[in-house]
Each structure stands twice: as C-alpha cells, then as structure tokens.
Amino acid sequence: MPSTTARRLPKTPSPDAGPDVRRVRQRLLKWYDAHHRRLPWRAEPGVAPKPYRVLVSEAMLQQTQVATVVPYFGRFMDALPTVRDLAGADEQAVLRLWQGLGYYRRARSLHAAAKVIVCDHGGVIPDNVADLLKLPGVGRYSAGAIASIAYGTRAPILDGNVARVLARLTLIEQPIDAPDTRKTLWRLAEELVPASRPGDFNQALMELGALICTKANPTCDACPLSGQCQARVVDRVASVPVPAKRKAPxxxxxxxxxxxxxxxxxxxxxxxxxxxxxxxxxxxxxxxxxxxxxxxxxxxxxxxxxxxxxxxxxxxxxxxxxxxxxxxxxxxxxxxxxxxxxxxxxxxxxxxxxxxxxxxxxxxxxxxxxxxxxxxxxx
Ligand code: SF4
Structure with a gap:
C-alpha cells in the first residue's frame, strides 16, 4: 500500500497504516456480519451467491433505493429467472418489467449484456473485471461489485455511499466528483478491499453508507469506524464530503x-x-x-x-x-x-x-x- 494514502487512514499513534487497514477491515466485516440487511439478492452466510441475481440487482440498484428495488427484483426474477431467459426475452417485455423503476437505459443495457453473456461466454457471467467491463452498461463500479460479490474476486467498488464513507474516514475536503478526488477514492477503495471476503467487505462499505454514515445526520456513535474516522476527530463530519458542483438542470x-x-x-x-x-x-x-x-x-x-x-x-x-x-x-x-x-x-x-x-x-x-x-x- 502506498504510504501517502496509508498515512491518511486512521488517526492512530502509529505511522504505519498497515494495522489500521486491518482494523478497518476487521471492524467493518464484524459489523456487517451482525447488522447487514437480508435482501433477496444477497446469499445467506455460507451460501454461494448466484451471479445472475447479483448482475440484475446491481443494475437495478444504480441510483435507486433498496426499498424501491425489492419488489421489482422479485417480479423480474419470477419472469426471467436465468440469464438465458433474459437474453431471449423481447425488449418490450424487459422494459415492462422495469416500468416505474426509471433510468430505462439500465434495462436495455442489462438485456444487451445478457445477450453478450450467452453468445460470447456460454451463458456464464464473467468473474473478472476486465471481461465484465466489456459488457454493455457495465462500468468500473458494477464490474467490481459483480466480480467481488458473485465470485469473491478482489476488486474495489466506489459508489455514492462508499465515496461518502471514505471521504469522511480520510477527511477528503475536495469536491467529491473532482477527477483527482475520484482517483484518490478509487485508490483507497482498492487498498482497503481484502483478498478474503472482498464481496462482503464491499457490501459492508455500501451498507455503512446507507444505514449509518448517511448524508445527513450520520449516527457516528453506532459506527464501527468511529475510532478511525478523521472527519469525526476534527468535528467536520457535517462538511464532508464537499458536494459536487453541478450545472443547474x-x-x-x-x-x-x-x-x-x-x-x-x-x-x-x-x-x-x-x-x-x-x-x-x-x-x-x-x-x-x-x-x-x-x-x-x-x-x-x-x-x-x-x-x-x-x-x-x-x-x-x-x-x-x-x-x-x-x-x-x-x-x-x-x-x-x-x-x-x-x-x-x-x-x-x-x-x-x-x-x-x-x-x-x-x-x-x-x-x-x-x-x-x-x-x-x-x-
Ligand atoms: S464515524 Fe461518522 S462520519 Fe465517520 S465513518 Fe462513521 S458514521 Fe461516517
């Protein structure tokens, strides 16, 4: 791990960030084991995740709340239970299943990705980031999520929740979407994700951002990383992350x-x-x-x-x-x-x-x- 980022991790007496990374991993995974939500696309402990369920859920969860996705996911799985069913479906049928969920490009891309998976990969969803990135609609976040959650491949993820947690943890006070900030956050996510249980770790980061380290009023007292969090130490949780500068619609x-x-x-x-x-x-x-x-x-x-x-x-x-x-x-x-x-x-x-x-x-x-x-x- 590069020492520059390592030093920015936890605020501890030791300049060596190694143990702190370990502590972040351990605390987060322990918290996740005790507190994660049971969701229809998540495998129970000890059960191998089904890659197709991960693929579909990751497409649905982009820019959409978990509670909104749950009923759509159930209906989608009932209608199209395998990647081959999805690949062979009519696009209008796929859009109807997506109707109301918004961001319909995701549905069309997922449909196109299923066709590629069937044609080029024999119906098996790829287990590595490089091949996943070649699928329509799959970007770096989705590729990392699918590879790590479905297959246990050590790959990082960075979505809005993860970016917020990491920005607070390491006190990044530049706009969250600035290219340099994104690079720093990706590097940090890459360094933190462990070789063992990378999928659970990634889900734990997302879960922490969704449940504890929320945008407004994070519950730091219940946070497993509170002792490591630099924003908390300097009392700047409310001002981090610095919002992205967006053009008015x-x-x-x-x-x-x-x-x-x-x-x-x-x-x-x-x-x-x-x-x-x-x-x-x-x-x-x-x-x-x-x-x-x-x-x-x-x-x-x-x-x-x-x-x-x-x-x-x-x-x-x-x-x-x-x-x-x-x-x-x-x-x-x-x-x-x-x-x-x-x-x-x-x-x-x-x-x-x-x-x-x-x-x-x-x-x-x-x-x-x-x-x-x-x-x-x-x-
Ligand atoms: S201590 Fe608070 S701000 Fe820091 S990571 Fe935990 S919830 Fe977020």
Missing part, C-alpha cells in the same frame, strides 16, 4: 396531447435512442413553445397522426426531474373528429389495456390523472 416543456376516439386513446412509441428510448407514450410534443395554444397543439397532432382534434382542453400540469433536465409536462385532451391514422403513428388503447406498452413514469402519471378525472369515460 435545463427547463424544458413537453405537451402531452391525449387524443381520444370512442373511448380509446392514441399511444406512440418513442425513438430508439435518447430519453425513454423505445418506450410508449401519449403523443407528446417536445418542440412547441411553453405557452403553446390549442391551435398550435391541434396542428401538431394533425401533422403527427393525420387526425383532426376538436374541443382541446388543458387537463393538468406537473414537473418531472431527470438528472440534467426539469421537464414541465402540460397534459391536454382533445376528441378526434376526423382523419385517418397514419401508418406507424401509434396504437389505440383503452386506458385499462396498457399492459403491453411500457410507459415511463411521467406518462404513467398522465394516464393516472386521466383515469381519476373521469373513471367512467376513461377507465
């Missing part, structure tokens, strides 16, 4: 135009690339002004679908936040009075017959509002 306006004919509604598929790729939606104009009027909306709808609307009215507005955008949704409703649906312009559905169309969260919200507004007409 761009505000954009989407107009959802609910086109109704005889109790059925038009749905269209999004393009194969970009936000919510290949998912379905009520016809949505993304290039009209924020204050578009009903004439502009009707003209857009006619141009898009070949159908003529009348009595177009505003139904509801709401805001949806993505990583880089604040999207203001305005939902409008109009009755189709004439025209013929253009080939490929969409499909008609009743609002209670949408099981075959994966919808992103704001579209589900728009549908829910329509059903609530007039259950007799729309339900």
């Amino acid at each position: 761009t505000l954009v306006h989407h107009h959802v135009i609910v086109m109704e004919r005889a109790g059925r509604f038009l749905f269209e598929q999004r393009p194969a690339t970009g936000l919510w790729a290949n998912m379905w939606q009520l016809p949505t104009a993304e290039d009209l002004p924020a204050k578009a009027n009903t004439s502009e909306l009707s003209a857009w709808a006619a141009d898009r679908s070949g159908l003529v609307l009348s009595d177009t009215q505003h139904v509801v507005a709401f805001t949806h936040q993505t990583t880089h955008r604040t999207i203001r949704f305005n939902v409008w409703h109009g009755l189709v009075t004439s025209g013929r649906l253009r080939r490929g312009a969409g499909r008609w559905r009743r609002l209670d017959q949408l099981n075959d169309l994966p919808l992103a969260n704001p579209q589900r919200k728009a549908v829910a509002v329509l059903i609530k507004e007039d259950p007799q007409q729309h339900g």
Whole structure:
C-alpha cells in the first residue's frame, strides 16, 4: 500500500497504516456480519451467491433505493429467472418489467449484456473485471461489485455511499466528483478491499453508507469506524464530503396531447435512442413553445397522426426531474373528429389495456390523472 494514502487512514499513534487497514477491515466485516440487511439478492452466510441475481440487482440498484428495488427484483426474477431467459426475452417485455423503476437505459443495457453473456461466454457471467467491463452498461463500479460479490474476486467498488464513507474516514475536503478526488477514492477503495471476503467487505462499505454514515445526520456513535474516522476527530463530519458542483438542470416543456376516439386513446412509441428510448407514450410534443395554444397543439397532432382534434382542453400540469433536465409536462385532451391514422403513428388503447406498452413514469402519471378525472369515460 502506498504510504501517502496509508498515512491518511486512521488517526492512530502509529505511522504505519498497515494495522489500521486491518482494523478497518476487521471492524467493518464484524459489523456487517451482525447488522447487514437480508435482501433477496444477497446469499445467506455460507451460501454461494448466484451471479445472475447479483448482475440484475446491481443494475437495478444504480441510483435507486433498496426499498424501491425489492419488489421489482422479485417480479423480474419470477419472469426471467436465468440469464438465458433474459437474453431471449423481447425488449418490450424487459422494459415492462422495469416500468416505474426509471433510468430505462439500465434495462436495455442489462438485456444487451445478457445477450453478450450467452453468445460470447456460454451463458456464464464473467468473474473478472476486465471481461465484465466489456459488457454493455457495465462500468468500473458494477464490474467490481459483480466480480467481488458473485465470485469473491478482489476488486474495489466506489459508489455514492462508499465515496461518502471514505471521504469522511480520510477527511477528503475536495469536491467529491473532482477527477483527482475520484482517483484518490478509487485508490483507497482498492487498498482497503481484502483478498478474503472482498464481496462482503464491499457490501459492508455500501451498507455503512446507507444505514449509518448517511448524508445527513450520520449516527457516528453506532459506527464501527468511529475510532478511525478523521472527519469525526476534527468535528467536520457535517462538511464532508464537499458536494459536487453541478450545472443547474435545463427547463424544458413537453405537451402531452391525449387524443381520444370512442373511448380509446392514441399511444406512440418513442425513438430508439435518447430519453425513454423505445418506450410508449401519449403523443407528446417536445418542440412547441411553453405557452403553446390549442391551435398550435391541434396542428401538431394533425401533422403527427393525420387526425383532426376538436374541443382541446388543458387537463393538468406537473414537473418531472431527470438528472440534467426539469421537464414541465402540460397534459391536454382533445376528441378526434376526423382523419385517418397514419401508418406507424401509434396504437389505440383503452386506458385499462396498457399492459403491453411500457410507459415511463411521467406518462404513467398522465394516464393516472386521466383515469381519476373521469373513471367512467376513461377507465
Ligand atoms: S464515524 Fe461518522 S462520519 Fe465517520 S465513518 Fe462513521 S458514521 Fe461516517
């Protein structure tokens, strides 16, 4: 272990960081054994983890809370219990299983990764970081997590929880996402992960960040690393980690135009690339002004679908936040009075017959509002 990082680890009388690294490992693993949560993708002690379950759970857990993932994971495993089942599934079926979980690119990448695993690896998920990194959607964090948790390969991980714990443990006071900080944190994670039980150690770091060393109000008194934590020693836990400098999200306006004919509604598929790729939606104009009027909306709808609307009215507005955008949704409703649906312009559905169309969260919200507004007409 390089002495520069080693010296930054625990605050102890000894300049030799070796014993301190050992202490971090020992304390963390002991705490993990006693306190870790039983989760459906985690193997019980003494039982070998199933790599496919690790692969799927790691994809679902990116940017998503454990409690949100649990029911999705169960449904996904019931529907697609093996990597071969996933590889052979229709993409729309995979997106439907993911519907509501958000960040749908993860689902498409996981699906593509399963195909590569079946085609190039005989259906066996790779056990090393280099091969895992070649899979679609698998970055350094996921590769380390899968290799260490599923196979016991000594590989580090660094996600938001781990970065926070390590920044506090070693008192890193530079912005958490600065390239130099990331390099330091990765190096530290690499040095800390033990050869024995690397998967448990990595999960312990994540678990500590999720349960004890939380962003606000960490419970340092219950922390197994409190005696080693430099931020605690100098009373700067509240100011570490230093937040990333982010650009303010761009505000954009989407107009959802609910086109109704005889109790059925038009749905269209999004393009194969970009936000919510290949998912379905009520016809949505993304290039009209924020204050578009009903004439502009009707003209857009006619141009898009070949159908003529009348009595177009505003139904509801709401805001949806993505990583880089604040999207203001305005939902409008109009009755189709004439025209013929253009080939490929969409499909008609009743609002209670949408099981075959994966919808992103704001579209589900728009549908829910329509059903609530007039259950007799729309339900
Ligand atoms: S002592 Fe507090 S700040 Fe330090 S690692 Fe533990 S919970 Fe986090």
